[in-house]
Amino acid sequence: MLDELREAGTEVRVELADLADAGQLARALPEDLAGVFHLAGVLEDALVATLDDGLLHRALAGKAAGAWNLHTLTADLPVEHFVLFSSLAGLFGSPGQGAYAAANTFLDGLAEHRAALGLPAQSIDWGTWSGTGLAVAAGGVERLAARGLPPLSPEVALDLLEESLGSGRRHLVAAAFDWAAFGRAGLGPDLARMLEGQVSADRPAAGAERGAVKKAALAATGAAARLDVLRRFLLEQVGAVLGQTPESLDTSAPLQELGFDSLMAMELRTRLETGLDLRLSATVVYTFPTVEALADGLTQRITAERPAAPDPAAVHNMAAVLDTAAAQDLAGDEDAGDEPGVPGELAALDEHELAALLAEELDLKGGRHD
Incomplete structure (x- = not known):
């Protein structure tokens, strides 16, 4: 892209600086700066319980601290644009990305702060881009697409950026949505209210309503039928987490070999707790490492909790x-x-x-x- 800009007659200068270091950044900024586009970001995936100062610092430094330094250093300059590349992670939340979500939410707040001061400001909550970006580097594009967030092509993304710049709005969302798949992924109450009218109220039976699968399993006649209900439910949920079709999954393969990590294990547990209305151990995926083992374990758990019918x-x-x-x-x-x-x-x-x-x-x- 830099070569294309140069060929079009644009003067391009590359400077290396730590955005979190105000001194380095001040030396890198030109005096005739006309606009700012802040794209920095670092993913530090971790559960809230395992976040420490080091993880938080790395997640917040470039994106949040860097944005603040850009704000303070350009507040007296006649910049035309001050565009912050934020993320849907800050608006919707994302499992295991609490620090990253907080950094993006800071950008949204900074745009409001600058606007209140009469300064140009715009924060854009981006979805994933195909071929580039943190989601591509982390290998999460397919999984997000399966959850209703397909990637934007760079061409479409740039068109949305141009439209955003001309909108005059200080906070926007620029993303592609598959609303049907997004609804199937399961929405929390806050997100459901936010998207009321967009996501269909017709939710699938595969665990969208709390306890729905447990009721279906208990209504099945015989242990084999209950096991089949739970196996099919598990395949759907494991496939949704991995971004794969249920038919492509090997029920006897360890979930870790299928690509599961600790964050996916937590997401699967949440889905299972919703569909089965059960409290499950944080290590349930490791205790029962395959779909078959997990289905058998859950069948025993549900059967044991089933109220005994009076003689x-x-x-x-x-x-x-x-x-x-x-x-x-x-x-x-x-x-x-x-x-x-x-x-x-x-x-x-x-x-x-x-x-x-x-x-x-x-x-x-x-x-x-x-």
């Missing part, structure tokens, strides 16, 4: 006992006319209602019989 004979005998006891109470208490007719009410209950009554009385729902 029909016990229901019948207990109903008779309650009916007799209630009749004796009524016969021995002439002033009980205001009480409801318990024998009649019991007689009107069907077996399921009697079972529910017994479960409540004996605390069978919690599995305790004392």
Whole structure:
């Protein structure tokens, strides 16, 4: 691109400087600077629990501290543009990228701050670009595309940049969306409200509603059928995390060999907890390293938590006992006319209602019989 600019007659000068070092940056900036386009960024993927000062510094230095230094050093210059390349990670969040998301959110806030001072400012929350960018370097383009964020071609991205510059808006999103796939990826409540009207409310049965898959598995007849429900659900979720089709996955292959890392394991756990309405260990993917092993483990977990159905004979005998006891109470208490007719009410209950009554009385729902 630099060669193309030079061939078009543009004077191009390359300077090396640490943006987080205000002194170095000041020496690199020309006095006749007409505009700023800030593209710096560093990915430091880590769970919040494992973030330390070093990770935070590397993620924030170039993007956030660098942007602030550019702001302070150019505040008195007649720059026409001050464009900050932010990311959707700051707007939507991204698993394992808390530090990177914070750095991008800072850019959005800096644009608002500059605008309040009457200075030119624009922050653009970019989606992925094909062929270039941090997502390409990290190998995450296909996975993001499977979650509803396909990459922009550089040509389309530059057209969007030109349109953004002419819009006069200080905060924009420039990205491609596959709304159907985006909805299938599962949205948190805040993001669902943000995108109301864009993402269809018709969510898939594959775990979009909390506990939906657990209910389907429990409704299946027999252990083999329950295992099949969970296996198909797992293949869909593993495929969504990896950006692959369920049919292409080997259920007996270790997930790590399929390409799973710790961040993907956390994302899969979140998806499973939603679909199954279960609390799962952070190490569940390592305890059950294949789809087959995980499906078997989850089937056992769900089956063990399934409430035991009361024995029909016990229901019948207990109903008779309650009916007799209630009749004796009524016969021995002439002033009980205001009480409801318990024998009649019991007689009107069907077996399921009697079972529910017994479960409540004996605390069978919690599995305790004392």
